[in-house]
């Protein structure tokens with residue numbers, strides 16, 4: 491009867507319903523008992539064009555019967571070469587080197603290792619990492635270290651390395667952020683890198699900040715020679731209205747992390763892009779200077795074929811027009827919701843919209859969260875609020891009726907506050 495599966499971020503003791511999903515199509519998931527769910531969060535921020543996009547599914551099938559896997563240390567294959575070339579074309583020119591891994595967390599681990607490897611190999615070792623308050627970069631020990639500390643990592647705190655935290659640039663206190671960053675760059679042990687989620691902090695509560703501030707933070711880092719790492723694992727692939735969120739600030743990071751939407755949300759894959767100086771610091775005839783990182787499935791050919799198909803879609807279709815249409819619809823719905831007395835702090839970054847429900851207990855472990863999840867599930871909607879923050883981040887193909895149904899349910903969920 492009971493399943494042996496141990497689910498992520500799930501308190502099994504609450505005995506919440508665990509819908510059994512058998513099929514996905516566009517913005518809809520089908521359950522084993524014949525119900526449909528509108529995927530309001532892109533299956534945890536990964537699905538871009540919609541579930542089971544025919545072109546991506548076909549590329550996966552084709553690649554699976556041609557070459558499934560091959561060692562990537564010292565070997566290469568067409569799908570990886572195609573993805574790397576495509577990414578270099580789609581990103582700012584200084585990002586000229588592409589390192590593959592398997593998840594957002596590993597893309598960030600790789601970024602941190604590249605940054606420290608750079609300083610080590612140029613003979614000027616630096617170890618201190620600057621992070622933004624409320625940041626989230628993954629669930630491995632290294633990525634938890636550079637993320638917000640809280641209930642979700644308290645048990646592991648003794649293993650997490652020290653970082654310097656820059657206050658979040660909330661509206662009205664941006665100046666403090668910039669002063670703190672400048673102070674952290676100029677005083678004490680010189681930092682190796684500053685890691686940020688551009689324009690919107692995801693798991694930290696869908697917190698938005700101004701593109702100008704992103705620009706100024708990057709400029710300060712450039713001025714002090716601190717490497718700027720953009721974690722675009724959530725924001726990349728059009729989610730904020732441009733291919734990269736950094737584009738809106740005219741920022742070119744030294745290191746860029748991409749994952750989630752890289753395969754259109756079909757298979758796990760990630761990349762870390764780096765500039766020439768970072769690659770060159772590892773380039774030598776001396777093997778002790780090579781980049782010491784790999785995983786068994788680095789640049790898996792099937793995952794790369796899915797990414798190559800996704801890149802072809804980006805090249806041939808106007809993906810950003812779909813994002814723009816969705817963003818405008820979201821803005822209309824949010825305007826209505828913002829007028830509702832049960833909600834506050836509405837905010838949006840492209841195709842991500844968030845609002846807070848007014849409640850006394852607003853924390854991540856708020857009792858409200860399981861109630862809201864069940865409320866939406868009962869109405870055929872997959873939403874997963876972060877504490878009292880309800881956010882909508884659907885696949886770009888979601889239609890107006892599906893979106894209206896989601897926002898109608900959010901409005902009615904106010905009865906639970």
Ligand SMILES: *Cc1c(COP(=O)(O)O)cnc(C)c1O
Pocket residue numbers: 593594595596598626627628629687692693721722723724725749750
């Ligand atoms: C999801 C996410 C990660 C971690 O990605 P995983 O694939 O879950 O390891 C890292 N950074 C950001 C900004 C994310 O949203």
